Amino acid sequence: xxxxxxxxxxxxxxxxxxxxxxxxxxxxxxxxxxxxxxxxxxxxxxxxxxxxxxxxxxxxxxxxxxxxxxxxxxxxxxxx
Numbered sequence: 001x002x003x004x005x006x007x008x009x010x011x012x013x014x015x016x017x018x019x020x021x022x023x024x025x026x027x028x029x030x031x032x033x034x035x036x037x038x039x040x041x042x043x044x045x046x047x048x049x050x051x052x053x054x055x056x057x058x059x060x061x062x063x064x065x066x067x068x069x070x071x072x073x074x075x076x077x078x079x080x
Contacts, residue, residue: 010057017053020046 023046026032027039036042065071 010060013053013056015053017050017057020049020051020053022046023049 023033023042027043027046030039032039033042036045062071062075066076069076
């Protein structure tokens with residue numbers, strides 16, 4: 001059950017990042033989505049969605065690898 005919850009936690013930010021890529025791609029081709037007034041605003045929203053989703057997934061993977069001691073020594077926690 002916990003693996004399914006972890007998968008859902010990873011899929012939702014991935015979908016948000018994919019939607020951000022779609023918004024940026026639509027701006028490149030001049031397709032304006034209805035609730036957004038300008039193309040440049042659409043690109044910024046897409047960029048924020050993409051960076052937010054990517055950083056969440058990357059942070060999750062980094063946290064898991066650090067917990068299992070699979071990172072370089074400079075990234076591991078040093079107990080004091």
